[in-house]
Amino acid sequence: MEHIDVLVAGSGFGGSVAAYRLAEAGFGVVVMERGRAWKPGSFPRSPAQMSRAFWDPAEGLHGLFDVWSFGDCDSVVSSGLGGGSLIYANVLLRKEEKWFVRESPLPGGGYEHWPVTRDMLDPHYDAVERMLGATPYPLDQDAYRDTAKTRAMQDAAAELGLDWQLPPLAVSFAPKAGARPGIGLPIVDPDYGSLHGVPRRTCRLCGECDIGCNDGAKNSLDHTYLAAARHHGADLRTLHEVRTITPRPGGGYEVGYVRHDPLTEPETISCDRLVLAAGTYGTTYLLLRNRAALPGLSETLGTRFSGNGDIISFLLRAQDRPIAASRGPVITSSIRLPDGAYIQEGGFPSFVDWIAEASDVGEEFRRAVWFVWERLRGLITRDHNLSAELSRLMGAGELSDRSLPILGMGRDVPDGVLRLRGDRLVLDWNAETSREYYAELRAIIRRIGDVLGAEYSDAPLRRVLTAHPLGGAPMGRHPGEGVCDSRGEVFGFPGLYVADGAAMPGPVGPNPSLTIAAVADRMADRITRGKNARMAHETIRTALSFTEEMGGSLNGGDRVTFQLTITTDDIDRFLAEPEHLARAEGWIDAAICGGRRPIERGWFNLFAPGESPDHREMRYRLHFRDGENQPRTLVGLKHVRHGPPTRLWLDTSTLHTTLLEGHLDEGDEGRILATGTLRILPSDLGRMLTTFRTSGPGGAAALARFGAFFLGELWDVYGPGQERPQGS
Ligand SMILES: Cc1cc2nc3c(=O)[nH]c(=O)nc-3n(C[C@H](O)[C@H](O)[C@H](O)COP(=O)(O)OP(=O)(O)OC[C@H]3O[C@@H](n4cnc5c(N)ncnc54)[C@H](O)[C@@H]3O)c2cc1C
Ligand code: SF4
The missing domain is CATH 3.50.50.60 (FAD/NAD(P)-binding domain)
Structure with a gap:
């Protein structure tokens, strides 16, 4: 056929x-x-x-x-x-x-x-x-x-x-x-x-x-x-x-x-x-x-x-x-x-x-x-x-x-x-x-x-x-x-x-x-958004991924966890584009969603620009279906704002979460089914650091560029002055 x-x-x-x-x-x-x-x-x-x-x-x-x-x-x-x-x-x-x-x-x-x-x-x-x-x-x-x-x-x-x-x-x-x-x-x-x-x-x-x-x-x-x-x-x-x-x-x-x-x-x-x-x-x-x-x-x-x-x-x-x-x-x-x-x-x-x-x-x-x-x-x-x-x-x-x-x-x-x-x-x-x-x-x-x-x-x-x-x-x-x-x-x-x-x-x-x-x-x-990402993957071949796990509760009680593999198919483009958009794949597990459900499509922004030069956002948007096959969207937001370095861990590990009806894109409004907070534990962070992978040419250099970007962004937000550390 x-x-x-x-x-x-x-x-x-x-x-x-x-x-x-x-x-x-x-x-x-x-x-x-x-x-x-x-x-x-x-x-x-x-x-x-x-x-x-x-x-x-x-x-x-x-x-x-x-x-x-x-x-x-x-x-x-x-x-x-x-x-x-x-x-x-x-x-x-x-x-x-x-x-x-x-x-x-x-x-x-x-x-x-x-x-x-x-x-x-x-x-x-x-x-x-x-x-x-x-x-x-x-x-x-x-x-x-x-x-x-x-x-x-x-x-x-x-x-x-x-x-x-x-x-x-x-x-x-x-x-x-x-x-x-x-x-x-x-x-x-x-x-x-x-x-x-x-x-x-x-x-x-x-x-x-x-x-x-x-x-x-x-x-x-x-x-x-x-x-x-x-x-x-x-x-x-x-x-x-x-x-x-x-x-x-x-x-x-x-x-x-x-x-x-x-x-x-x-x-x-x-x-x-x-x-x-x-x-x-x-x-x-x-x-x-x-x-x-x-x-x-x-x-x-x-x-x-x-x-x-x-x-x-x-x-x-x-x-x-x-x-x-x-x-x-x-x-x-x-x-x-x-x-x-x-x-x-x-x-x-x-x-x-x-x-x-x-x-x-x-x-x-x-x-x-x-x-x-x-x-x-x-x-x-x-x-x-x-x-x-x-x-x-x-x-x-x-x-x-x-x-x-x-x-x-x-x-x-x-x-x-x-x-x-x-x-x-x-x-x-x-x-x-x-x-x-x-x-x-x-x-x-x-x-x-x-x-x-x-x-x-x-x-x-x-x-x-x-x-x-x-x-x-x-x-x-x-x-x-x-x-x-x-x-x-x-x-x-x-x-x-x-x-x-x-x-x-x-x-x-x-x-x-x-x-x-x-x-x-x-x-x-x-x-075409999906296609462009695939084409980039096929032609440039310097990809980077890591896996993270977070847990917490929705509506003040219902336990929820997710495991996501975040992948960027083209590390240079990811670093160059202001929204720093990557793909999120994995699963979400919550009773309110009917147990463990695969993510159908997911997006992750690392340090997207916030409301001011010293404000960044880490955004998650996950499309999946609940146990009754109803489309759902889990939206998560971490605010990374200027403040004392002691706030760094709290900001980067706290995800404010909303569960919505339907598969919603950015800018779409939908009925809110639940809200809550998820956190990453220090032990999970340690595990996450072991999951970084690259594929394609120049993997070690790509990893270094990613690390420098990560530290540079944190420096911009929490650092005392305007200068970035060397190499970022
Ligand atoms: C006389 C007239 C004047 C109009 N003037 C204006 C105007 O000035 N401005 C304006 O905005 N709108 C105008 N319209 C309305 C406009 O034409 C329609 O709103 C528009 O064409 C609808 O677009 P569409 O993509 O929904 O479907 P259509 O343009 O109707 O296209 C559907 C296509 O699918 C094909 N098709 C149907 N079933 C199948 C099948 N099973 N397999 C394969 N092909 C199939 C049809 O043959 C058709 O070509 C006018 C309409 C008419 C009739
Ligand atoms: S656009 Fe309309 S008015 Fe103009 S030539 Fe064609 S049919 Fe005639």
């Missing part, structure tokens, strides 16, 4: 970021994407092509749009190399700090809790924005200045005192970063090359972003992350659909998959790590379908579904001005409301103008759009043929020039539940608990319409239509709260990760793809 380091299932925002980061770090990566690759120029446009542009392999359709229709909610996602980026509207907005809510109660019980903060994600937001070439619509430049729909939104917001902005868009308006924008100019390929090998041109303002950019002006994931992943050796396999997941004895996973077009018999591949990035519906479905093979998956699987507060409305026949919604990228501007909601102008391809005009003869514009939507839904159930409908609907007139789709999104209530009925994914959710939110958002959109002298219209049915489905495998602090931890690792299944919209524990608020990508980038950090 084929075996690889990492298998990534799905190539949307989560999957592409993971594939690139892990391939770049040297892992052998295979990406399996069920859809096909879409190069510029290949996206469907004619009615005949559009009628086959859907994903339904059972019906022989392997197209771009995957339309879901649940009881009270319709939804559209994408199928293809690059996932949602192929049909999205390019908006990259960060989630606001205050909406990373903590235990925020939900109407029907339970709460929404984000185990990450804006601070934690900011460096990852930066990285994703850089890679996707995020830049605002260049409204200040001559060729773009007269974009009517953007100006209409700007003026309406100014009149209503609303906060308007040009959000970052992942679109190439200029041939390369820093160059002057221009329409239809050749784009310079990035250093990592082009995935499709066809030329790309800068944005020509055609409004077709949501049906695939035939110019290659969108910086979609195939042109960016996936091209870079392939450059670093990732193997991108299209028309490969992951179906089954089975843990392997001794670690890793066996994954069953099929190939489409034509459909093959199921095949199997094994991997050390499996990253699920099949999107909210795809990943939740995979986990639900494979639940029996993954015993102990969190009970929260399927929960926390939300539509990110999506609504779509229409402003019709603006009296004051033409709007020309089909000129410009689909979204160019955004209004931010104080309660975490956003309003953005939409756009549509110019052929939708024809439909709108034809339907204006005795019909409402909204009816036309919903008519088309119903036809698309009908197509999935095979009762209609879009080609004939489109040809019949073509016409000419004025309505489309003065009308504007308006998109609203924000913080609805994430109380939807995805589950299986037979083999089918079903959703229990309706807009009832979010009624107030929708009403307020609609009221503001109406006011924008009033300013533009336009009629307001929205969905004739009381259904939610979302392009931003989220949740189903939410992250949390422990299995009672989520399926995976804040870095995407599934509780109870080391090496199995969720890296897509399914991991969101609630609505993102603004358009979610940037947050999904940033969370995946943070997940990749955890995986």
Whole structure:
């Protein structure tokens, strides 16, 4: 059977970021994407092509749009190399700090809790924005200045005192970063090359972003992350659909998959790590379908579904001005409301103008759009043929020039539940608990319409239509709260990760793809951290280790001991880096933890900088599972502070300890289960000194450097003056 380091299932925002980061770090990566690759120029446009542009392999359709229709909610996602980026509207907005809510109660019980903060994600937001070439619509430049729909939104917001902005868009308006924008100019390929090998041109303002950019002006994931992943050796396999997941004895996973077009018999591949990035519906479905093979998956699987507060409305026949919604990228501007909601102008391809005009003869514009939507839904159930409908609907007139789709999104209530009925994914959710939110958002959109002298219209049915489905495998602090931890690792299944919209524990608020990508980038950090340590070990080979034992009590009585082997794979790097980070392996023994438990992962910092120049910290962070297989973290801290040398022994031998629920990283908060103090006895210290080992070249010198560093740090803290002893 084929075996690889990492298998990534799905190539949307989560999957592409993971594939690139892990391939770049040297892992052998295979990406399996069920859809096909879409190069510029290949996206469907004619009615005949559009009628086959859907994903339904059972019906022989392997197209771009995957339309879901649940009881009270319709939804559209994408199928293809690059996932949602192929049909999205390019908006990259960060989630606001205050909406990373903590235990925020939900109407029907339970709460929404984000185990990450804006601070934690900011460096990852930066990285994703850089890679996707995020830049605002260049409204200040001559060729773009007269974009009517953007100006209409700007003026309406100014009149209503609303906060308007040009959000970052992942679109190439200029041939390369820093160059002057221009329409239809050749784009310079990035250093990592082009995935499709066809030329790309800068944005020509055609409004077709949501049906695939035939110019290659969108910086979609195939042109960016996936091209870079392939450059670093990732193997991108299209028309490969992951179906089954089975843990392997001794670690890793066996994954069953099929190939489409034509459909093959199921095949199997094994991997050390499996990253699920099949999107909210795809990943939740995979986990639900494979639940029996993954015993102990969190009970929260399927929960926390939300539509990110999506609504779509229409402003019709603006009296004051033409709007020309089909000129410009689909979204160019955004209004931010104080309660975490956003309003953005939409756009549509110019052929939708024809439909709108034809339907204006005795019909409402909204009816036309919903008519088309119903036809698309009908197509999935095979009762209609879009080609004939489109040809019949073509016409000419004025309505489309003065009308504007308006998109609203924000913080609805994430109380939807995805589950299986037979083999089918079903959703229990309706807009009832979010009624107030929708009403307020609609009221503001109406006011924008009033300013533009336009009629307001929205969905004739009381259904939610979302392009931003989220949740189903939410992250949390422990299995009672989520399926995976804040870095995407599934509780109870080391090496199995969720890296897509399914991991969101609630609505993102603004358009979610940037947050999904940033969370995946943070997940990749955890995986590459281990890899970097291994690579250092393999190449430099001057390692040092020692073993220590400590004992004490938790909660004032429960006896606890641990034995840890502290290893640094590269002594020079360990000494040079300010955090002085090493690996901790071994066991912890305590009744409250179910007896002696192996450490799954551990970190140790020796003399990390403290609050002042004469303060150091010795930090321990140990991940393990208790007797009931629940993830636990033991955090320990020794304060080494300036004072009389007589305090030296007390400070360096006293470990203040906290036992926490979940596997928590630095900066994560968790429920405290116990606190206590552990000490090292003088006799244990003597034993520890006999355990120092080195491997690799220059072992004796490495030991001497370590000793000098140790004494030097103590001297800095407790010594009477600033000078270090010789040799340190
Ligand atoms: C019309 C439209 C406009 C949008 N505009 C914006 C916007 O402007 N800004 C924004 O932030 N967001 C926007 N979105 C939302 C955005 O596209 C999604 O939030 C985002 O793509 C979700 O990323 P993901 O990684 O969770 O999954 P996806 O991007 O959906 O990727 C999942 C991938 O997994 C594949 N897959 C599924 N099952 C399997 C399987 N079993 N095996 C292998 N592969 C599988 C799918 O084919 C797909 O390619 C828009 C969405 C739509 C539909
Ligand atoms: S407006 Fe047209 S050219 Fe510009 S990004 Fe969208 S689809 Fe591409």
